[in-house]
Amino acid sequence: MAVLDTGVRLDHPDLAGKLWPGYDFVEDRDTANDGDGRDADPSDPGDWTSSGECSAGEPAFASSWHGTQVAGLIGAATDNGLGIAGAARNVKLLPVRVLGRCGGWDSDILAAMRWAGGLSADPAANAHPARVINMSLGSTGSCPASYRDVIGELVAAGVVVVVAGGNDAGLAVNTPANCAGAIAVAGVRHLGSKVGYSNVGAEMAVAAPAGNCVNLTGACLYPLMTTSNSGSTSPGENIYSDSYNYSVGTSFATPLVAATAGLMLSVDPTLQPAQVKSVLQATARTFPATGADAGVVACRAPGAVEQIECYCTATTCGAGLLDAAAALARVQATAAPLPTARIVVPGDGLTVGQSVVLDASASAAQGGRTIASYEWTLVSGQGVVSLTPPTDGASVSVQALAAGTATIVLTVIDSAGASGTTSTTITVAAGNVTVEASGGGGGAFAPGWAVALAVVVLALRRTGARR
Numbered sequence: 001m002a003v004l005d006t007g008v009r010l011d012h013p014d015l016a017g018k019l020w021p022g023y024d025f026v027e028d029r030d031t032a033n034d035g036d037g038r039d040a041d042p043s044d045p046g047d048w049t050s051s052g053e054c055s056a057g058e059p060a061f062a063s064s065w066h067g068t069q070v071a072g073l074i075g076a077a078t079d080n081g082l083g084i085a086g087a088a089r090n091v092k093l094l095p096v097r098v099l100g101r102c103g104g105w106d107s108d109i110l111a112a113m114r115w116a117g118g119l120s121a122d123p124a125a126n127a128h129p130a131r132v133i134n135m136s137l138g139s140t141g142s143c144p145a146s147y148r149d150v151i152g153e154l155v156a157a158g159v160v161v162v163v164a165g166g167n168d169a170g171l172a173v174n175t176p177a178n179c180a181g182a183i184a185v186a187g188v189r190h191l192g193s194k195v196g197y198s199n200v201g202a203e204m205a206v207a208a209p210a211g212n213c214v215n216l217t218g219a220c221l222y223p224l225m226t227t228s229n230s231g232s233t234s235p236g237e238n239i240y241s242d243s244y245n246y247s248v249g250t251s252f253a254t255p256l257v258a259a260t261a262g263l264m265l266s267v268d269p270t271l272q273p274a275q276v277k278s279v280l281q282a283t284a285r286t287f288p289a290t291g292a293d294a295g296v297v298a299c300r301a302p303g304a305v306e307q308i309e310c311y312c313t314a315t316t317c318g319a320g321l322l323d324a325a326a327a328l329a330r331v332q333a334t335a336a337p338l339p340t341a342r343i344v345v346p347g348d349g350l351t352v353g354q355s356v357v358l359d360a361s362a363s364a365a366q367g368g369r370t371i372a373s374y375e376w377t378l379v380s381g382q383g384v385v386s387l388t389p390p391t392d393g394a395s396v397s398v399q400a401l402a403a404g405t406a407t408i409v410l411t412v413i414d415s416a417g418a419s420g421t422t423s424t425t426i427t428v429a430a431g432n433v434t435v436e437a438s439g440g441g442g443g444a445f446a447p448g449w450a451v452a453l454a455v456v457v458l459a460l461r462r463t464g465a466r467r
């Protein structure tokens with residue numbers, strides 16, 4: 001999943017292992033703020049501005065770390081004991097830098113969109129083209145032909161483009177969210193009513209929580225919390241946004257929708273962008289029409305006048321409230337079955353020094369597909385066994401190094417890109433165990449005996465430890 005934004009703090013610990021090598025598409029050096037133009041480093045150097053730098057009368061702004069915040073909502077690591085979990089477990093992110101000081105340039109964004117989706121190898125090959133592109137960016141105006149054409153190309157290539165609807169307090173949907181083929185995202189409050197700043201319009205596809213503070217001072221009550229950085233100018237400490245340093249905006253509702261699209265494609269990689277959009281819409285929850293403060297009315301079509309909090313309708317905020325679980329359940333119900341991964345382990349276990357070949361050729365694809373690739377991974381017991389390369393074939397050789405247990409995972413991917421996994425646990429017994437036999441002389445135990453001996457020794461040690 002590509003994040004086209006200000007870049008990402010690549011060293012944030014909750015994004016470790018979640019990032020593919022991306023690219024910095026910001027050509028203009030004043031905008032880039034990293035001393036050069038386009039290059040292979042998508043890290044965010046900060047986008048702070050001084051008063052009046054972007055336009056006359058505008059105040060100074062601290063660095064936003066906007067791209068790091070968006071990236072975390074999609075892909076911050078799950079179950080790693082840190083901070084947050086992104087909404088799309090197990091996806092990987094392609095960080096693409098298109099914004100800097102005072103925003104970004106259409107030429108950079110358009111080039112980055114094509115590159116991110118695998119349509120272009122300029123200025124460098126993209127080894128990890130994205131199936132979903134998150135664009136928490138936009139500006140006012142109708143959809144220009146340039147964006148219309150690139151989004152059309154991406155959609156035709158199977159790439160889902162999710163774009164923020166914008167934060168102009170109920171004015172028209174921003175562009176490129178208003179371009180045909182984009183999935184435009186509106187923002188709602190904790191109650192499900194439109195959050196004051198979110199735009200409205202018939203182009204909105206779906207609505208998602210965007211963060212809202214309620215309080216005018218002090219703690220923000222319903223922010224979205226995500227990965228960020230403490231630096232007010234250049235990068236400082238990697239942190240999380242919170243109730244005082246908060247993330248609110250359609251920028252942060254958008255990655256929740258993009259993440260859901262990523263999960264849907266994880267279940268069924270054959271889904272096309274129009275299908276993703278229609279499932280998101282068909283499974284969205286009905287907007288509430290009551291529950292907000294007195295005086296809140298139904299949202300109306302955008303005009304020249306701002307409209308703050310209002311009750312969303314299907315023609316102003318999209319089809320309903322994002323329901324990720326329902327969207328996934330719908331895809332699971334209709335997806336072709338995933339391939340079945342199978343590992344055949346010959347023999348009854350291993351002793352140190354032995355090797356064994358694990359066989360995956362009984363794995364099977366479904367629905368007329370074929371198995372396209374295999375991947376063997378040693379997930380525990382690194383000192384107990386080693387996998388002899390290649391680890392991407394229909395079998396793999398396992399060498400026993402030390403007594404213990406090891407777990408090996410097999411992932412098979414079918415010709416449509418759907419994957420299935422299984423695992424096996426291998427027990428290695430101490431090898432070449434010699435004892436004094438009653439008849440004199442020593443000898444190696446057969447594997448079965450060695451296993452039994454290892455168990456007995458282990459049991460004795462445990463007993464000893466209790467004393």
Ligand SMILES: [Ca+2]
Pocket residue numbers: 024026032034035036037038039
């Ligand atoms: Ca640069």
Ligand SMILES: [Ca+2]
Pocket residue numbers: 014076077078079080081082083084085086
């Ligand atoms: Ca985490």
